[in-house]
Amino acid sequence: MADETSTVRPPLVELRDMHVAFGGVKAVDGVTVDLFPGEVVALVGGNGAGKTTLIKSLSGAHPADAGQILIEGQPVTIHTPRDAKSLGVETIYQTLALADNVDAPSNVFLGRELTTRWGNLDSSAMEDATRKLMARLNPKFENFIVPVQSLSGGQRQSVAIARAVHFNARVLIMDEPTAALGPAETEQVRELIRQLQREGLGIFLISHDIHDVFDLADRISVMLQGKLVGTVNKDDVTVDEVLAMIILGKRPGEVTIEDIAELH
Amino acid sequence: MTQTDRSAPPATPGSQPPALSLRETLRAAEIxxxxxxxxxxxxxIWIAFHVMSGxxxxxxxxxxxxxxxxxxxxxxxxxxxxxxxxxxxxxxxxxxxxxxxxxxxxxxxxxxxxxxxxxxxxxxxxxxxxxxxxxxxxxxxxxxxxxxxxxxxxxxxxxxxxxxxxxxxxxxxxxxxxxxxxxxxxxxxxxxxTIGGTWSWVVGVVLCVGIVALLVNSRRQRKRFGFRLRPMWAEVTLGVIGCVAALGSIGFLNRYYLPEGLARQYAEDNQIPWPEGGLNVSAGLxxxxxxxxxxxxxxxxxxxxxxxxxxxxxxxxxxxxxxxxxxxxxxxxxxxxxxxxxxxxxxxxxxxxxxxxxxxxxxxxxxxxxxxxxxxxxxxxxxxxxxxxxxxxxxxxxxxxxxxxxxxxxxxxxxxxxxxxxxxxxxxxxxxxxxxxx
CATH class of the missing domain: 1.10.3470 (ABC transporter involved in vitamin B12 uptake, BtuC)
Known part of the structure; x- marks a missing residue:
């Protein structure tokens, strides 16, 4: 899918030659990835491979030291989460990043509150919008006026997702969206990802779960020690080949029979 | 807050609210x-001190x-x-x-x-x-x-x-x-x-009006989006309690009168003849x-x-x-x-x-x-x-x-x-x- 579209128009997001270092450690070292509308690109790699750091440079949580970010072919600068949001880039963090002491509508609209003519918070309008949003995302969700700390993991996840999709996001970054969820809730999130994909969003999916990756992703970008091992179409590779990329850093053509044996 | 559902789906207009327990009543009233x-x-504490201090x-x-x-x-x-x-x-x-x-x-x-x-x-x-x-x-x-x-x-x-x-x-x-x-x-x-007794009453009435206005406004907001409304009795009770508390406190405090010297001064300023048993002038808030x-x-x-x-x-x-x-x-x-x-x-x-x-x-x-x-x-x-x-x-x-x-x-x-x-x-x-x- 990527190949046909790229000739017609530029990718939705392109991260070119990104570099991020913490002290002397090169957490992200010359990585280039891209993402098209209606596409899910999985970012995989072991712990410390630099996936989250790479994605933070796009979400504005931690700007890159060097590199270029293009959105629909236009170079953009992203220094803060606010910059990213104004460009339609929304992020669902692994920690969910919810203010636990306030209710769901307040979290959905945190930093972007609806106000009345006089600049007062319009709580009813925010609650109403959140109810409508949840009717679409998670119809069982009913606790709109309790602090989110008293909600279940899946409900909290719904709040985080609602916040990301409400403001007409074009690009969604999901960092381990199913890591803390039970089987039913995981399936619900997967279904939601497919739905958002059909709606034309581009989604960067960070996941440890290889089943998630093969189930949802169109393309898979593998990172190892801050470098990009390679990006492959899901349909062209096997699980073993992706594991070889993650663990050994070898692209499918380079893997030997001994390597495969070593993996098992 | 408990997990119990405080925000059920919008009630159909005209439906009777079910009977509520004390806890639910407080919740319904959003207290x-x-x-x-x-x-x-x-x-x-107040009552204890009142009793103990004679x-x-x-x-x-x-x-x-x-x-x-x-x-x-x-x-x-x-x-x-x-x-x-x-x-x-x-x-x-x-x-x-x-x-x-x-x-x-x-x-x-x-x-x-x-x-x-x-x-x-x-x-x-x-x-x-x-x-x-x-x-x-x-x-x-x-x-x-x-x-x-x-x-x-x-x-x-x-x-x-x-x-x-x-x-x-x-x-x-x-x-x-x-x-x-x-x-x-x-x-x-x-x-x-101090602002005197009359102005204190004015403050009390303003507070009262404010309480009612807040209640009415919040109800109107909830109606606008079709959220479940507080039962009417709860609204009225809240309004009444609020007003009674505001006016009651003012009435009580207004029974603190100026000491005689100041009361005499007040009488002089307002050209009121000093009555026999003294004059009770509320100090006010x-x-x-x-x-x-x-x-x-x-x-x-x-x-x-x-x-x-x-x-x-x-x-x-x-x-x-x-x-x-x-x-x-x-x-x-x-x-x-x-x-x-x-x-x-x-x-x-x-x-x-x-x-x-x-x-x-x-x-x-x-x-x-x-x-x-x-x-x-x-x-x-x-x-x-x-x-x-x-x-x-x-x-x-x-x-x-x-x-x-x-x-x-x-x-x-x-x-x-x-x-x-x-x-x-x-x-x-x-x-x-x-x-x-x-």
Whole structure:
């Protein structure tokens, strides 16, 4: 899918030659990835491979030291989460990043509150919008006026997702969206990802779960020690080949029979 | 809050509300049970003191004095709530009070008279504004160190506690500055600083109208979006309770009459012949009480209806999440400390006006009372939780304890012991309550 579209128009997001270092450690070292509308690109790699750091440079949580970010072919600068949001880039963090002491509508609209003519918070309008949003995302969700700390993991996840999709996001970054969820809730999130994909969003999916990756992703970008091992179409590779990329850093053509044996 | 569903889907119009248990009734009425608990505790303390002091506690005179005494701590406690909710603390308020009080005293007693003469009508307002601005500036300065340099607020304001106390002494080499401008003195609620019985009733009626307006507006909002409405009986009951409480308090306090000297003066001013049995002239609410009331309402509005307040709570709940949501946490923290400082300025004005003098020892240990009022009022030192009405009630509770013990001739060391124990018990109860309602 990527190949046909790229000739017609530029990718939705392109991260070119990104570099991020913490002290002397090169957490992200010359990585280039891209993402098209209606596409899910999985970012995989072991712990410390630099996936989250790479994605933070796009979400504005931690700007890159060097590199270029293009959105629909236009170079953009992203220094803060606010910059990213104004460009339609929304992020669902692994920690969910919810203010636990306030209710769901307040979290959905945190930093972007609806106000009345006089600049007062319009709580009813925010609650109403959140109810409508949840009717679409998670119809069982009913606790709109309790602090989110008293909600279940899946409900909290719904709040985080609602916040990301409400403001007409074009690009969604999901960092381990199913890591803390039970089987039913995981399936619900997967279904939601497919739905958002059909709606034309581009989604960067960070996941440890290889089943998630093969189930949802169109393309898979593998990172190892801050470098990009390679990006492959899901349909062209096997699980073993992706594991070889993650663990050994070898692209499918380079893997030997001994390597495969070593993996098992 | 419990997990029980408080926000069921919109009710179909005209449907009968099902019968509710007491808990559900309170929930339906959207009453904060914590606050209700504090009111009950306050009532118990008042009645206990009344009985133990042989009927001298719950008198208009004592309660009127109590409201005047609690005003300045209440003013500062509303600011301390936000400071603590944002996961900070301000230990410097007592010392800052001394600096600002000294500055305001110097401005009106030694600086302005050189230019405007004594008791110029503008003197009080210039001194007051200067004091509030100075307080806000000192607060903002400390807040900037906390927010931008990242020094813990405990340390910054502990430093402030020492520094400002020293500065207050140094400003007048330890002298007492007196007297205050005669208009400025009204801020302290002294003999003339009251608004009289009639205006107090007006305040009561305004409060009443305000309560009803809030109820009506909130109902209209909920109707607009088709949310479930409070049962009508609950709305009416709330309105009636609110109005009765407001008007009842005013009526009670209005039974505190001016002492004879002032009453005679009043009779003379109004050309009323002095009657045989003396004249009962209601003193009415004291100016500091009005200030505290106004500040409490303003701060409640700020915390519940403005972005700034929402951000303070979000930062307290999860600083990282607030930052990722695009909230400028640093600026919010500075604003919070500046607001605290401004309120200290206002409280300092009330105190020096009441004393009719400023001394460098002003406000000693006040920081502890202010923090205690906020904490007794349900503010969690872990951040993210706290309310303005709670803190005001906390201040009222502490002042009630103190003035009750004074009435009963409890000596000062024992007073401290009791207040200390009550503080710990209040927070213990609160912790248990929160754990159970989780």
């Amino acid at each position: 904060d049970t914590r606050l209700l608990g504090m009111l009950v505790a306050l009532a118990v 009927g001298t506690f719950l008198t208009p005179r004592n309660m009127w004095t109590l409201t005047v005494q609690f005003a300045s701590v209440a003013i500062m406690a509303t600011g301390m709530v936000l400071v603590i909710v944002s996961r900070n603390i301000d230990l410097s308020v007592g010392s800052m009070l001394a600096v600002v009080g000294m500055a305001m005293a110097l401005v009106q007693a030694e600086i302005l008279p050189d230019y405007l003469g004594f008791d110029h009508p503008a003197t009080w307002i210039i001194a007051l504004v200067a004091g509030i601005l100075l307080g806000a500036a000192l607060g903002a300065f400390q807040g900037a160190i906390v927010a931008y340099v990242g020094v813990p607020a405990f340390i910054v304001t502990l430093g402030g506690l020492l520094v400002w106390r020293g500065v207050a002494w140094w400003m007048a080499s330890g002298r007492t500055i007196a007297p205050m401008d005669s208009n400025f003195q009204l801020l302290g609620g002294g003999s003339r600083g 004291a100016v500091p009480v009005l200030i505290a009331l106004g500040i409490a309402m303003l701060m409640t509005f700020l915390t519940t209806r403005r972005r700034y307040g929402r951000y303070v709570y979000a930062i307290g709940g999860n600083p990282e999440a607030a930052e990722l949501a695009g909230i400028n946490s640093k600026r919010t923290i500075i604003k919070t400390f500046a607001l605290m400082g401004g309120l200290v300025g206002l409280a300092a004005a009330v105190q020096i006006a009441r004393l009719n003098a400023a001394v460098s020892g002003l406000g000693q240990l006040t920081e502890l009372y202010v923090i205690a009022a906020a904490v007794i009022g349900g503010t969690s030192l872990a951040g993210g939780i706290g309310s303005i009405p709670g803190a005001v009630l906390g201040a009222l509770l502490m002042q009630s304890l103190q003035s009750g013990m004074v009435l009963m001739n409890v000596d000062a060391p024992m007073q401290n012991i009791v207040v200390g124990i009550v503080l710990v018990i209040a927070v213990t109860l609160d912790t248990v309550y929160r754990r159970r309602s989780r």
